[in-house]
Amino acid sequence: MLRRKRNQLANELTFSQKVINSIFLALVFIIMFLPMWNVIVVSTSTALGASRAGVILWWSKFSLEGYGYVFKILKLGRAFFNSMYVSLLSTVLQVILSALGGYILVQKELPFQRTMTSFILLTMMIPGDLTLISIYQVNKQLGLLNSYTGLIVNGLISAFCILLMRNYFLTVPVSLAESARLDGASEFRIYWNIFLPLSIPGLATVSFLEFVGKWNSIMIPATLITEQRLYTLPLMLKSIIVDSSSISGMPPAPDNAVMAAIVISSIPLIFVYIFAQRFLLEGITLGATKE
Amino acid sequence: MLIDRKTLIKIRKYKSIYLMFVPIAIYFIVFSYYPLILGIISSFRESILIGTPKFVGVENYKNVLSNPLYSEAFMNTIIVNFFTFIVQFIFSLFIALSLNEVKNKMIRSSIQTVTYIPNLLSWAIVGGMWIRILSPTGMLNNILKLIYGNDFNPIVFMAEPRFARTIMVLTGAWKGAGYFAVLLLTAIVSIDQSIYESASIDGASRFKQILYITVPNIVPTMKIITVLGSMNFLRNFDQIFIMGNANIFSKVRNLLCLIYTDGVVNFKIGIATAAATMVLITTFIISTIVRRLTKYDETFN
Numbered sequence: 001m002l003r004r005k006r007n008q009l010a011n012e013l014t015f016s017q018k019v020i021n022s023i024f025l026a027l028v029f030i031i032m033f034l035p036m037w038n039v040i041v042v043s044t045s046t047a048l049g050a051s052r053a054g055v056i057l058w059w060s061k062f063s064l065e066g067y068g069y070v071f072k073i074l075k076l077g078r079a080f081f082n083s084m085y086v087s088l089l090s091t092v093l094q095v096i097l098s099a100l101g102g103y104i105l106v107q108k109e110l111p112f113q114r115t116m117t118s119f120i121l122l123t124m125m126i127p128g129d130l131t132l133i134s135i136y137q138v139n140k141q142l143g144l145l146n147s148y149t150g151l152i153v154n155g156l157i158s159a160f161c162i163l164l165m166r167n168y169f170l171t172v173p174v175s176l177a178e179s180a181r182l183d184g185a186s187e188f189r190i191y192w193n194i195f196l197p198l199s200i201p202g203l204a205t206v207s208f209l210e211f212v213g214k215w216n217s218i219m220i221p222a223t224l225i226t227e228q229r230l231y232t233l234p235l236m237l238k239s240i241i242v243d244s245s246s247i248s249g250m251p252p253a254p255d256n257a258v259m260a261a262i263v264i265s266s267i268p269l270i271f272v273y274i275f276a277q278r279f280l281l282e283g284i285t286l287g288a289t290k291e
Numbered sequence: 292m293l294i295d296r297k298t299l300i301k302i303r304k305y306k307s308i309y310l311m312f313v314p315i316a317i318y319f320i321v322f323s324y325y326p327l328i329l330g331i332i333s334s335f336r337e338s339i340l341i342g343t344p345k346f347v348g349v350e351n352y353k354n355v356l357s358n359p360l361y362s363e364a365f366m367n368t369i370i371v372n373f374f375t376f377i378v379q380f381i382f383s384l385f386i387a388l389s390l391n392e393v394k395n396k397m398i399r400s401s402i403q404t405v406t407y408i409p410n411l412l413s414w415a416i417v418g419g420m421w422i423r424i425l426s427p428t429g430m431l432n433n434i435l436k437l438i439y440g441n442d443f444n445p446i447v448f449m450a451e452p453r454f455a456r457t458i459m460v461l462t463g464a465w466k467g468a469g470y471f472a473v474l475l476l477t478a479i480v481s482i483d484q485s486i487y488e489s490a491s492i493d494g495a496s497r498f499k500q501i502l503y504i505t506v507p508n509i510v511p512t513m514k515i516i517t518v519l520g521s522m523n524f525l526r527n528f529d530q531i532f533i534m535g536n537a538n539i540f541s542k543v544r545n546l547l548c549l550i551y552t553d554g555v556v557n558f559k560i561g562i563a564t565a566a567a568t569m570v571l572i573t574t575f576i577i578s579t580i581v582r583r584l585t586k587y588d589e590t591f592n
Contacts, residue, residue: 011312011487011488011491011497011500012392012497013497013498014496014497014498015411017498018392021389021392021393025386025387025390025393025398025402026387028389028402028406029401029402029405031465032402032405032406032408032465033504034430035420035421035424035430035465036405036408036409038424038430039420039423042423051428056430056433062298076523097314097318098313100311100312100314100315101312101315103308103311104308104311104312104315107305107308109299109301110301110305110308110554111298111302111305116312117318119319120315120319123319123323124576125325126323126324126326126327126571127526127571127574128322128323129526129528129547130330130526130567130570130571130574131323131326131327131329131330131545131567131571132323132547132550132551132554132555132567133327133330133333133550133554133555133560133563133564134326134327134329134330134564135377136320136327136334136555137326137329137333137560138321138322138325139330142321153318154322155322156317156318156322157315162315173295178472185306185577186307187305187307187311188307188311191311192342203562212411214531216412216413216414216415216416217413217416217531218413218414218528218533219528219529219532219551222532222555223551224556232439233415234413234414234415234416235415235417237415237416237531238415238419238533240419241415241418241422241423241533242419242422242533242536255423255428257421258419258423259423261419262416262419262420263437265412265413265415265416266412266416269411269412270408270411273408273411280374282497284520290347
């Protein structure tokens, strides 16, 4: 009896260590949560409440006027639409294409398969942000500056996502594909009806990565877009937060409106995260370890 | 003949797969390989907007190397990114080890979610948030006021060069810690529980178990994190693009931001592409060295 108790104790921290651990985690929670909480409270306060002195962690008066200001005066709606349109369309295209790429990578007896594989994987060595200037030139030559197509096409496929899809496809039994082939199914049918339905977690992970990536992308839009009607949310946020009064000539937005813009830009991300969460851990680790 | 009959039949059989490859090949040629080659060519040419630019040899490279702005940006990049990585790494390691000791699932997953969320958000969001928090009327100054009393003079954090690098390091670590913590926690969870059991029978305290079992067992994951970090060592555009300003640029403006300004804003394409090519090569060298040092490739073969 005593011995069992001692064993149990050895699998837990001592009481004082537990206290230290809890204090540390409480601190972590505060450091991570407080700034975000402050944003939420300020965004739903009145302009007056948002500018009052003191650490704002609770409402003096709840109000949604900041959100109204964001849409009416800062016209964030347009940027929100741009971001949504570009991110959704890119995600759909990216998933289809990286799944195609992954399918090519699992074909063992395909002639020139190795060449095709290295052609794809070598691009991982070419970071897009370092070829930024030439990417600007290429887009200029193709007439993609200031266009939705430019925003969608740039950074559409990544070797990383192709590799991720390949890793999922490898878990699909070869015999399934073989028997389908004997039954006379076309390659595209095998891909569409066997491989894709069996790789839903992979597809979810890739969609998540692409959506978040496009939604958050700053560099490419900042390079390609100069017209305000095509601004995506990050560009819009930058002009609201950073250069509001000095460059755009707009009056500086009140704190509650700025925070409301930040909350609005975050909501879709939190939303997709909740959906993708259960696939995500697997995806992240698979991507990181088998890279 | 290069291709024999057997392969030819196979090629015919798989022709739809080659068809699948076409869009991917076109994409990578246009948006990966062509820009790379174009960049290298432009780095040897003069920067003019109209007409055919003349070949100037290594002139642009010399200009970059002798330009004090670029050496300043290089130092900023190295210092800020190195310390961000270190702080983020240590912070996330402690979070992961400490979270693993929490038995309550609710507490565990809520702390994990809260630490992971900033990693989801763009720098436009996170940066905007911190700019407001660090403003003279923001949360941090108000906290300091609570501590030091009402005669405390608010600090304009974002305009003070002496705080600039610390701010970038800490906000960078704040944003990224959750991601590293998830990777480390996954590794910790997958450690064989029987090792702990036999250690506890041998009388090792839980603290000793963490030190001598958990930490050594997650070294491979730490290596991955280091390699991933080293590949991004010279590349941190978004944070400085959003959070940088004229007051603090001398302390934080990094290579990519300078390349962007020179190439996209000021059209000095030759110089910008020369700098980008050098960054590309340096990144490649750093990540190769780190891969060797951590024996990264061997871990997964």
